[in-house]
Amino acid sequence: MTTTATDTTFFDCAWLLADPGAEPAQRDVRIGVAGGRVASVEARQGMGTGPRRLAxxxxxxxxxxxxxxxxxxxxxxxxPLESWLPFLGAVPGMDPYLCAATSFARSVRNGVAHLVVHYTRVQGGMPYVDEARAVAHAAQDVGVRIGFAVSMRDRNGIAYCDDTTVLTALRPGIRDAVAQRLAVKPAAPAQQIALVDEVAAMVQEGGYGDHVTVQYGPTAVQWCSTALLEAIAQASADTGRPVHMHMLETKYQRDWADHAHPGGIVKFLDSIGLLTPRLTLAHCTWARPEELALIAERGASIAVNTSSNLGLKSGIAPLTDMLKQGCRVAMGLDGMAFDEDDDALREARLAYALHRGWGFDTTMTPEQLWGFASRHGPRSVSGAAVPSSGRLVVGAPADIVLLDWDALDDDALFADIDPLDLLLARGNGTHIAEVCIGGRTVVEAGRVIGIDEAVMRAELLARMRAALAADAGHGGWRATVQALAQDLAPFYRDGRFGGCCG
Ligand SMILES: [Zn+2]
Incomplete structure (x- = not known):
């Protein structure tokens, strides 16, 4: 990276994939960046002397x-997801800035510039808006753009059924503890909507607007009453704010949806005005072709979480059906990348390996993969189309990842191998040397610049270990969560939630 007096920053690269899968790779290119955007893409005069990069x-x-x-x-x-959820509370809440900053640091180190944060795990210990401010501040310090979706729910705190019914299915010894920690304490829809307004006002007053888009985050239909979903649909229509929601993630959610909405759960969302271009549905692992067709027709987005679906035994999403139906599909990591490391390049490759087609069939092209991994996601983050996102062309946002080309092509036998092939064969987070978001270099030499990630992570771990050592009661809760997981298994396996939905 070099900077000139005209405030243009230049990135020299041995290879440029300006529009991966759609345009061939270009050799020896100099990218000029000014005002947060790509200002020029030109052939480089003469060979550079610095490290060779793939941009x-x-x-x-x-x-x-x-x-x-x-x-x-x-x-x-x-x-599986249903018994995994309670484990998220197996540790006490920690400082929200440290938690968010270290998580965002891992994301940007792995080349992510746009990130949806469905804030389902509130750390607590301070007013919600203050916690949201800490998260916004962390996004600004690290330099990532986030969609902050305020988590909203008002029913079925323990399983896909009213809490009283679920509690009777559990061993008596854990009922009180589970009820106290997990049974839902519903807030009225108006109150939940007002909280989103408060967070949005904080973002505006705090000057976080370049980094944070506030969203409505209903957790899922099985966790939100119709009254709450209707209120969210109306508020989104009034304010233009995006909506982010889980949908049909597991086979048990499929069963629940078919019981609760025999007319079709996607049609139900449409009937209450929620199925709009402002909506992103996470997962849709168990969605049917006619449901995908309606989602595509209404212009909603789908975020597919390949590793998460494998890790939580949810299944393999019908990604090729989604593409066939014309859905806008984007990649999600859901905090569950295959190696639990937020490696977004490996995640994209895994999705490609599963969905590109068997034998001589092609069911997902590299261009479609790039739409999935890069072009479509920014819309789910900011709530509106981001022109030229996922492309490095003049006028596009200067969101650039630079890989160490000599590490990626460490055999270097043939000069004519397509760099995209090497990227899709073996590219992963360890190859990423530099990341630029909106013209600001946020990762250099593989390290995050805006925060001291190593120090913060060590601090967070030290505080967590101290808190766990001091809190004898938490060990009791862990044992309760393990017992709860055992008791939930027959509850779901035998379909006992089927009769109590609505
Ligand atoms: Zn999720």
Whole structure:
């Protein structure tokens, strides 16, 4: 990276994938950046002397929660979603700035410029708006753009059924503790909508607008009453704010949806005015072709979370059906990348490997993969189309990832191998040397610039270990969560939630 007196920053690269899958790679290019945008893309005069880079548009993560501690660390490996959820509370709340900043740092180190934060895990210990401010501040310091979706729910705190019925299905010894911690304490729809307004006002007054788009975040239909979903649909129509919601993530959610909405759960969303271009549905792992067709027709987005669906035993999303139906599909990591490391490049490759087609069939092209990994996600983050997102062309946002080309092509036998092939064969987060978001270099030499990630992570771990050592009661809650997971298994396996939905 070099800067001139005219405030244009230049990035020299041995290879440029300006529009991966759609345009061939260009050799020896100089990218000029000014005012946060790509100002020029020109052939470089003469060979540079610095490290050789492969430049490509930054990635987007259209569904995440900015979680800090990994699932297996919390003892939740091998749990399906339904019994995995309570494990997220196996550790006490921590400082929200430290949690968010370390999580965002991992995202940008892995090349993500746009990130949806469905804020389902509130750390607590301070008013909600103050916690949201800490998250916004972390996004600004790290330099990532986030869609902050305020988590909203008002029913079914323990399982896909009213809490009283679920509690009777649990062993008596854990009922009180589970009720106290997990039973839903519903707030009225108007109150939940007002909280989103408060957060939006904070973002505006705090000057976080360049980094944060506030969204409505209904957790899912099985967790939100119709009154709450209707209020959200109306508020989104009034304010233009995006909506982010989980949908048909597991086979049990499919069963629940078919019981609760025999006329079709997607048609239900449409009937209450929620199915609009402002909506992003996370997962849709168990959606049917006719449901995908309606989602496509209404212009809503889908965020597919490939590793998360494997990690939580949810299934493999019908991504090729989604593409066939014309859905706008974006990549989500859901805090559950395959190696629990937020590696977005590996995540994109995994989705491609699963969905590109078998034998000589092609069911997902590299261009479609790039739409999924980079072009479509920014819309789910900001709520509106972002022109030229996912492309490095003049006028596009200067969201650039630079990989260490000599590390990616470390055999270097043939000069004519397509760089995109190498990227899709083996590219991962360890190859990322530099990341630029909106013209600001946020990662250099593989390290985040805006915060001291290593120090913050060490601090967070030290505080967590101290809190766990001091809090004998938390060990009791962990044992309760393990017992709850055992009791929920027959509850779901035998379909006992079927008769109590609505
Ligand atoms: Zn999620």
């Amino acid at each position: 490509l548009p930054a990635l987007a993560n259209a569904h995440d929660h900015a979680r800090t501690f990994r699932s297996a660390t919390l003892g939740a490996f091998n749990q």
